[in-house]
Amino acid sequence: MNALARSLVLAAALAANVAYADAPAPKPVKPTNRAEAVAIVAQARQIVTPNGIDRSEKVRIGGIEQWISIRGNDRRNPVLLVVHGGPGYVSMPMSWWNGRGWEEYFTVVHWDQRASGKTHLLTPEDRIRPTLTAERMIDDVGEMVAWVRKDLGKDKIFLLGHSFGSYVGLETARRHPQWLHAYIGVGQATDSPESERRGWRFAVDAAQRDGNAQAVRELEALAPYSAPGHPPTIEQIYAQRKWVAHYGGVMAYRRDNQSDSDLAKLSPDYSDEQLRALWRGNEFATPILLPPLLAHDIGANKTLDCPLILLLGRHDTNVNSDVAAEWFAQVRAPGKDLVWFEHSAHMPMTEEPGKFLLALVNKARPYAQKAGDAAP
Structure with a gap:
């Protein structure tokens, strides 16, 4: 290339650089912050069906106000009350992702229990601390079931207990089987010492x-x-x-459960302030409530007077699923089903959400359909 050609190429390159420098900077791709991301999630999960329900409110249970959400595409569907684990590991903020499909087949009630999530911010810790007993937590579940049945006009509902919630949930099912279509245990606690x-x-x-x-x-x-x-x-x-x-005993093939808890960061159900304090209740309640539970074999009772459904992660060693399965094999109940999640540990609703939905629809919903409690 001769000197003239080189000069022309250089001039063209310089002109291109000048033009590029003068061009406006590209606009950032949204969402650029949590508020924008949450707005997208809220719009996508909006209940728009004519007979749907979408409520978030405080309910007085056990002498204090406690937060619940009620969501579903059709009020005629059976009610599913979710009792989260932890203690204090709330499930409401993850439900935008792993539970949206449930709302097509059930009216789903999520609840931040005593000393958990948003509920923990409503009452001072020094007032709550003396009430943090297993018996009070079980009584709270019973009161919540009674409230839900009355408010939503249902004779029976489904009660789903996860992890610590499976302890208080199972005890509630034993005391009030007539209130339930079935009890559903996930990460079910039984012989805790074993x-x-x-x-x-x-x-x-x-x-x-x-x-x-x-x-x-x-x-x-x-x-x-x-x-x-x-x-x-x-x-x-x-x-x-x-x-x-x-070693994958909480979430299979993973080294922690961050991929589950991080879902809370995009929840439309929590303000920034509530989200910043989301796990404060978990830190407060776990040292009080968990050690006494782990000292007891709550699987010693092998009778349940309502149908029993267990949804167990094959890799769950956080609340050992083999121990739960051994208990299940001995239980006498009006109906029994056990579904194994081969690629899950303690969080099958997040680890295998499609299969989890199928299990709820195929194993639980038929009990309500038989009783005439389901949308056609």
Whole structure:
């Protein structure tokens, strides 16, 4: 290339750069903040059907105000009350993603329990602390079931308990079977001391296979973990849970449950202020409520007077699913179904949401249909 040609090429390049520099900067692609993202989610999940329901309100349960949401495409559908786990691990803020399909077949009631989520922000901790007992939590469930039945005009509903919620949920089903189409247990608590021992053994074995000296050292320091007559302290529980989660016992094939809890950040059900304090109740209530539960075998009772459905993650060693399945095999109930989620641990509603919806529709809803409690 001669000197003239090179000069022309250089001039063209400089002109192009000048034109590019003068061009307006491209507009940012939205959403650029949480408010914009939440608005998109809220619009997409809006209930627009003529007979639908979408309510968010405070209800007085157990002497205090507690937050609930009620959503569904058709009021004629059966009601499903969700009792979340933790204690304090609310399910309402994840429901925009993993529970939208449920609302086509059920009227779904999510509830931030005592010392949980938005409810925790309504009452001072010093007032709530003396009430944080298993019996009070069970009574709250009973009051909520009674309120839902009356408010929504239903003789019976479905009660779904997850993790800690499966303890208070199962106890409610035992006391008030006549109120329920069926009880649905997810991550079902039964023989908690045995579940804890198996979870510890799982984590030790996984750490040894992995050559993880730190994990082995920390876990063996807990031995004998959950020995008969010696329930674990909250510090020991947290230490065990750390490595159970790391080796996929909370969410299969993952090292924590962040992909579930992060869903809360886009929830239209929570303001920024409520979201910033979302897990404060979990931190407050867990040391009080969890250790006593893990000291008891609540599966000793092998009779239930309403239908029983268990939805269990095959990899769940957080609340050991094999222990729950062994209990299920011995239970006498008017109807029984167990669905295994082969690619889930403790969070099958998030890990396998499609299969979870199918299980609710195919295993639970027929009980309501038989009773004439379902939209055609």
